[in-house]
Amino acid sequence: MPTERDTAFQMAASNIRFGRGITREIGMDLVDLKARRTMLVIDPALRDHPVGHTVLESLKQNDIGFEVFDDLSIEPTDASFKAAADCATQGGFDSFVAVGGGSTIDTAKAANLYSTHPSDFFDYVNAPIGLGHPIPGPLKPLIAVPTTAGTGSETTGVAIFDYVEKKAKTGIAHRYLKPTLGIVDSDNTRTLPPAVAAATGLDVLSHALESYTAMPFDERPMPARPLERPAYQGSNPVSDIWAIRALELMAEFLPRAYADPSDEEARAQMLLAAAIAGIGFGNAGVHLPHGMSYPVAGMVRGHRPDGYVVDHAMVPHGISVILNTPAVVRFTASANPERHLRGAEALGADVSDASPSEAGEVLAERVIHFMRTLGVPNGLAAVGYTTDDIPALVQGTLPQHRVTKLSPRPAGEAELTSLFEESMTIW
Ligand SMILES: NC(=O)c1ccc[n+]([C@@H]2O[C@H](COP(=O)([O-])OP(=O)(O)OC[C@H]3O[C@@H](n4cnc5c(N)ncnc54)[C@H](O)[C@@H]3O)[C@@H](O)[C@H]2O)c1
Known part of the structure; x- marks a missing residue:
């Protein structure tokens, strides 16, 4: 018997006070x-x-x-x-x-x-x-x-x-x-080193883009009780609004906040973008780039990122996610080209002449534009991984059901292997 699909989504409110000082x-x-x-x-x-x-x-x-x-x-x-x-x-x-x-x-x-x-x-x-x-x-x-x-x-x-x-x-x-x-309070991000502003700001892009392109809430199974309806319930009409606005803000203000930490407006708008994206993805979820990021962060060997004052090797969260994103959007675009094009447009791309079959490439190019502007390492190879690591990276992604299940296109072992291969060197 086919599983019954959910018919509801729930918007859990967040209580945020925003203002300098x-x-x-x-x-x-x-x-x-x-x-x-x-x-x-x-x-x-x-x-x-x-x-x-x-x-x-x-x-x-x-x-x-x-x-x-x-x-x-x-x-x-x-x-x-x-x-x-x-x-x-x-x-x-x-x-x-x-x-x-x-x-x-x-x-x-x-x-x-x-x-x-x-x-x-x-x-x-x-x-x-x-x-x-x-x-x-x-x-x-x-x-x-x-x-x-x-x-x-x-x-x-x-x-x-x-x-x-x-x-x-x-x-x-x-x-x-x-x-x-x-x-x-934007007074609290003034001391962020630019490399940390970049890594954390790219998390905003990932949250918004993944929640906007996630499987819709009414394609998930119906929960037995409302308490069991996951917070990561799939894209839905309310989260979509927050996701698109967060992409627009991030595209305008992250390059400015990165280039000049004393740019008060850019820092304030990035904090707003982070909270806006949070409200969206907190009620929708993220998918493959996040699922793939967990082993990328967890299996780190020697990488020491700029700007992070830590006594251990790490791949910052925002970097571990964005490195997978260009390959993933090329892969998922066919599930919903309109959403991928709308995401690219919110990030500032000109999509007026783009056909649905070009949606993945247009969006991937736009994401890469921000990665290069913000000094992100060029792929998993640049943070210490080789193709020999791919089987373990795939095995580390497969148990991340909570997020991988929300991919708009199913990804098993073979698909994840290709996605990691493509993410080794990006440009
Ligand atoms: N709960 C969620 O919804 C959610 C969502 C995404 C990511 N995460 C998790 O959050 C963690 C990453 O958090 P993050 O990206 O905010 O960074 P972080 O908290 O790990 O901090 C990054 C670095 O910046 C420094 N730092 C922080 N604020 C600073 C400031 N104002 N001035 C100078 N230095 C400052 C820290 O000391 C640290 O070295 C990861 O574990 C990630 O998985 C959680």
């Missing part, structure tokens, strides 16, 4: 939430930055009791999530504040989850790596202050980590993980 309001927000004891999860690199000072001062001025936790990993791991969760469990906090990029915000989400609804670590982790249990109820208040313009984690119900033993990234996804409030 508003980080100083955070203590008052905690008072209004009746918070008395907060776990302040902060990127250690930012404790002595203006954003760290502003948050600490605001907490003190408003008499909020707090404990600082900064023992986190850039690109978190299962161990670093567990360390934050242990601290949260022992600390008896009634609220959480996250100050940093996606790595920090995701760590705070995990700390909040496991201290509020204690469970074996893998119970909530996405299947098939974990058991994929839905989160049983609301969490404690979490206020997220993003300091990168990319992940949109301040808007999403997702927390991503590197499962070190399996050399693969995976995560936890549920609407209850969404922060209570995102404080989106």
